[in-house]
Amino acid sequence: MRIAWPHMGSLEFVLxxxxxxxxxxxxxxxxxxxxxxxxGARFGPEFACFPLKTTLGNFIEALEAxxxxxxxxxxxxPCRFGYYAETQRRILSEAGYEFEMVPLEFEPSRxxxxxxxxxxxxxxxxxxxxxxxxxxxxxxxxxxxxxxxxALHQRWLDRDKGATTEALKRCYRLVxxxxxxxxxxxxxxxxxALLCSVPQVEREEIRIGIVGEFxxxxxPYFNLNVEExxxxxxxxxxxxxxxxxxxxxxxxxxxxxxxxxASERLxxxxxxxxxxxxxxxxxxxxxxxxxxGFDGVVQLMxxxxxxxxxxxxxxxxxxxxxxxxVLSLVIDELTGMAGVATRLEAFADLAxxxxxxxxxxxxxxxxxxx
Amino acid sequence: xRVGIPGGLLYYRYGRLWNSFxxxxxxEVVESGETTRSILNSGASKAExxxxxxxxxxxxxxxxxxxxxxxxxxxxxxxxKRRTHxxxxxxxxxDMARAAAGERVPVxxxxxxxxxxxxxxxxxxxxxxxxxxxxxxxxxxxxxxAWREHRLYLERLTLGLDHQGALKGEAERLLxxxxxxxxxxxxxxxxxxxxxxTMSLLExxxxxxxxxxxxxxxxxxxxxxxxxxxxxxxYWSYEQEVAGAILACSRYRLVDGIIFMISFxxxxxxxxxxxxxxxxxxxxxxxxxxxxxxxxxxxGGFLTRIEAFVDMLWRRKRRESEELEAVAG
Numbered sequence: 001m002r003i004a005w006p007h008m009g010s011l012e013f014v015l016x017x018x019x020x021x022x023x024x025x026x027x028x029x030x031x032x033x034x035x036x037x038x039x040g041a042r043f044g045p046e047f048a049c050f051p052l053k054t055t056l057g058n059f060i061e062a063l064e065a066x067x068x069x070x071x072x073x074x075x076x077x078p079c080r081f082g083y084y085a086e087t088q089r090r091i092l093s094e095a096g097y098e099f100e101m102v103p104l105e106f107e108p109s110r111x112x113x114x115x116x117x118x119x120x121x122x123x124x125x126x127x128x129x130x131x132x133x134x135x136x137x138x139x140x141x142x143x144x145x146x147x148x149x150x151a152l153h154q155r156w157l158d159r160d161k162g163a164t165t166e167a168l169k170r171c172y173r174l175v176x177x178x179x180x181x182x183x184x185x186x187x188x189x190x191x192x193a194l195l196c197s198v199p200q201v202e203r204e205e206i207r208i209g210i211v212g213e214f215x216x217x218x219x220p221y222f223n224l225n226v227e228e229x230x231x232x233x234x235x236x237x238x239x240x241x242x243x244x245x246x247x248x249x250x251x252x253x254x255x256x257x258x259x260x261x262a263s264e265r266l267x268x269x270x271x272x273x274x275x276x277x278x279x280x281x282x283x284x285x286x287x288x289x290x291x292x293g294f295d296g297v298v299q300l301m302x303x304x305x306x307x308x309x310x311x312x313x314x315x316x317x318x319x320x321x322x323x324x325x326v327l328s329l330v331i332d333e334l335t336g337m338a339g340v341a342t343r344l345e346a347f348a349d350l351a352x353x354x355x356x357x358x359x360x361x362x363x364x365x366x367x368x369x370x
Numbered sequence: 371x372r373v374g375i376p377g378g379l380l381y382y383r384y385g386r387l388w389n390s391f392x393x394x395x396x397x398e399v400v401e402s403g404e405t406t407r408s409i410l411n412s413g414a415s416k417a418e419x420x421x422x423x424x425x426x427x428x429x430x431x432x433x434x435x436x437x438x439x440x441x442x443x444x445x446x447x448x449x450x451k452r453r454t455h456x457x458x459x460x461x462x463x464x465d466m467a468r469a470a471a472g473e474r475v476p477v478x479x480x481x482x483x484x485x486x487x488x489x490x491x492x493x494x495x496x497x498x499x500x501x502x503x504x505x506x507x508x509x510x511x512x513x514x515x516a517w518r519e520h521r522l523y524l525e526r527l528t529l530g531l532d533h534q535g536a537l538k539g540e541a542e543r544l545l546x547x548x549x550x551x552x553x554x555x556x557x558x559x560x561x562x563x564x565x566x567x568t569m570s571l572l573e574x575x576x577x578x579x580x581x582x583x584x585x586x587x588x589x590x591x592x593x594x595x596x597x598x599x600x601x602x603x604x605y606w607s608y609e610q611e612v613a614g615a616i617l618a619c620s621r622y623r624l625v626d627g628i629i630f631m632i633s634f635x636x637x638x639x640x641x642x643x644x645x646x647x648x649x650x651x652x653x654x655x656x657x658x659x660x661x662x663x664x665x666x667x668x669x670g671g672f673l674t675r676i677e678a679f680v681d682m683l684w685r686r687k688r689r690e691s692e693e694l695e696a697v698a699g
Contacts, residue, residue: 045644046662047635077605078455083641086602090648103602270469273446273481275462276455304420304635310462313418317469330420 001123002027004067006055009218010148010243013176014141015071021133022125029062032221036061041333043091049080050302050332051215054222056088063097071121074103079276079307106249136184138244140175143188145242145255147171150195152238155231157200165228167194203234206351209289210239211282212300213308214246216331223300223331224340230298233348238294240285241278263288270314279307283314290324295351297324298344303332325350371502373478374439376467377402378428380447380460382533382559387520388443394512395502400439402431405566409434414665416470423567423633423664424560425459429470436471441478448483454607457638527586532572533563545572545582551683552581554588554619554656557631558608558639561663568631569669571676578680583625585615592618600645609638616646620655627657627683629676634664657683 003026005015012028019026030036032054040057059070075082085103092099102117122130147168155164171191178184208230216223217239230237238256240263245253251260263284264274271283286297299315301308312328319326327347329340373392375381381388385401392399402409405427413430421429435442444467447456455461464479471477478501480494499509526536535541546552553575555562562568562584575582585593593614597603604610612630619625630646632639643660650658659679661672 045640048640048644049637074602076453076455078458078461080637080641082605083602087641087644090644094648271462271465273448273461273465276458279458279462301420304637304640306458306637307462309418309420310459310466312420313466314462314469 001025001069001121002067003069003071003121004029004059004062004065005071006058006062007032007219007221008215008243009220010141010144010172011218013144013172014137014243017137017140017176018130018133021136022122022129024121024123024125027062027065027067029058029065029067032058032219037222037333043095045087045091047304048087049305050222051213052080052084052087053333054215054219055084056091059088059092060095060097063092063099067099069100069102069121071102071104074105076105076107077276081277136181138247139181139184140178141247142244142254143175143184143191144172145244147175147191147195149238149242149255150192152227152231153236154195154198154200155228156205156234156236157203158231159199159201161232163198164195164231167198170194204352204355206235206296206348206355207289207292207294208235208237208348208351209285209292209294209297210237210300211278211285211289211297212240213278213282213302213305214241216300216302217241218243218246223329224335224337226298226300226329226340226344229341229344230348233345235348235351238289240281240289258288266291270318271310275307275310277305277307279311282308282311283318286315286318286324286326287322290322294324295355296347297326298347299326299328301328301330303330325354371441372398372400372439374400374402374435374442376428376431376435376442376444377405378431378564379424379463379560380445381431382563384445384520386523386537387516388445390519391512391516392443392502394515395499395509397502400435402434405430405564407566410566410665420635422459422636424558424564424636425463425466426665427560427564427567428463429466432467432470436475439475441476442467442471443478446479446481448481449485450482450607451610452484453603454605454610456607457609457636459637524586527584530587533559534565543576545576545584546587547581549579549581551579551680551687552583552625553680553683554583554615554625554628555631556585556612556615556619556628558612558633558636561631561633567633567663567667569667569672571629571631574673574676575680578677580680583619585611588615588618588624592622592624596621604642604645606638609642612639613642613646616658617649620650620653620658623656625656626687627659627679629679630658630660632660632662634662657686 007029036054036057039060040053044053044056072085074085085101089101102121104114104117151164151168158164171194174187174191178187210217210226227237242255244255253259263281266287267280267284271280274280282299289297301312315326327343375388389399409430410427412433413426416433417426417429432442444464446464447460449455464477468477480498482491482494495513496509503509523536530544530546531541532545555572572582596617597610597614604613616628616630619628632643647658
């Protein structure tokens with residue numbers, strides 16, 4: 001049984017660590033590439049959302065690399081994500097691949113089924129060691145998230161472009177190599193020291209928040225490195241979701257430091273009901289970022305994503321009321337790097353001018369309606 | 371109080387219910403009527419580019435109404451059946467309507483959610499009634515009449531009247547009259563019954579001498595049975611109806627061919643389409659044409675495909691009957 005799962009940001013370190021601990025065989029699909037995208041778009045349904053296609057591409061590449069068991073999270077909507085596993089199983093089996101799809105569902109009525117599936121996946125390893133492995137992996141995830149956050153916060157001060165990104169890559173290695181809690185604690189110290197040792201210069205500060213659909217926010221290859229680009233443009237960046245936050249069932253967000261409910265409450269005047277996915281949080285966190293004094297918010301959404309489309313239709317209203325500029329980037333397999341880079345550049349400039357005008361106490365020009 | 375009901379999306383299912391309930395409460399109901407080119411254009415320019423066609427149409431209806439009414443009526447239907455959801459766009463519809471109509475026009479949006487039980491829904495409807503009248507008996511009576519009318523409307527749909535016919539309670543001819551060729555036109559209510567965006571497909575098929583079977587006309591029992599066969603149940607209420615109808619049509623050969631109406635870029639439909647097409651192929655079912663509509667769909671291309679599909683079905687039918695005769699003879 002060779003297990004594989006799709007890429008999503010630092011998920012490979014987390015799940016990889018679980019399987020390493022248990023000593024199980026797994027296949028890491030090749031890193032996301034143009035080919036992943038092309039495969040996904042060729043086999044995937046025409047206007048299915050973007051993550052379905054990219055994860056489908058990952059699966060195909062994993063199967064080519066010798067995987068035979070695919071893990072995917074499933075659910076009960078209302079967003080399409082809950083039906084990914086089933087749709088991908090159908091598409092792949094019709095394309096002639098031999099494999100087993102293991103959808104993991106975490107809603108109460110499906111827990112017994114999930115336990116049964118986990119039992120198959122762990123292949124006779126004791127539950128206690130599975131629990132220990134997952135707990136350790138979550139600790140690693142939490143550390144990685146904090147490191148990523150630190151990188152987002154300091155990248156704009158880099159003296160040499162790309163230095164923080166390089167340091168972050170070395171930090172990933174450090175965390176990955178840690179095999180026990182003591183080593184992890186040491187890795188934490190070393191990693192933070194490494195990030196802090198990146199030479200910095202004085203710059204004029206602007207703050208830009210990133211909100212949107214979690215897959216796109218977490219997956220740097222497919223969001224065209226928005227975080228890095230913004231950082232290089234001189235923006236202090238914060239994003240509204242980290243892997244640990246997403247994995248928490250309680251809605252607590254330890255990395256970001258607020259509870260989901262806070263975001264929902266803020267969104268209520270504009271969007272008063274959960275719409276699946278991160279729709280409500282995109283609206284709520286935009287307001288939150290405004291309260292925290294951010295100069296702009298970038299919304300990332302995959303093309304045809306339903307919850308984000310709703311958020312996108314409501315955000316102009318939020319933006320007008322609160323006076324925070326919002327840039328919605330719709331990303332699909334045809335999105336070009338140059339177009340996104342130009343828009344981000346213009347957006348960073350806009351945020352900078354706004355901050356200067358605000359600090360000069362001059363009134364802002366009235367915002368256009370759309 | 372003048373209340374506007376935008377004639378898009380779920381209006382094509384609950385329009386009758388909402389209209390008669392509000393009227394029985396003493397409200398003056400203004401409907402935006404049929405979709406027109408100008409409604410679609412104004413909606414498409416106001417709505418987000420990524421929205422699906424029915425949402426753009428809905429925006430158009432909201433914009434057409436907002437200056438003529440005191441309030442808009444856009445209920446939030448979270449779930450109409452246990453263990454299912456409606457599409458996310460319907461969950462956010464009142465908020466989108468609010469964003470489209472501006473602050474001047476209030477949006478009345480009771481939340482209907484069958485996952486939280488009947489009492490919750492009763493409260494929602496009752497507090498909606500209290501906006502118009504303080505008399506509890508009148509609210510209950512209005513609810514009962516409206517529900518009765520709604521049942522009648524749905525029953526007429528199952529008998530083979532189209533949306534307009536079912537509203538009026540009479541039609542010159544039925545969609546299904548027992549002609550030789552029968553085509554299943556399956557899709558969401560707002561995709562099938564909207565005469566403008568579908569370019570009066572149902573009527574055209576009728577005048578081509580073809581019987582039409584809609585998802586409503588497929589017996590519910592067959593639909594449910596098909597859904598139970600699926601390895602993972604579909605969790606969108608209206609999608610269940612569509613998928614169940616297509617699968618039942620193809621398994622029991624209720625029709626000679628299926629036209630699956632999808633609007634671009636409908637989220638749930640993109641998933642259900644994979645499922646239906648694959649199951650249909652596996653069962654060796656009936657020919658299936660998937661029509662994706664958007665605001666740029668040209669009449670010419672649309673008609674050509676329909677005509678070609680119908681011709682193909684006729685040819686198939688003739689060949690089958692010839693083969694039958696040859697076997698019998």
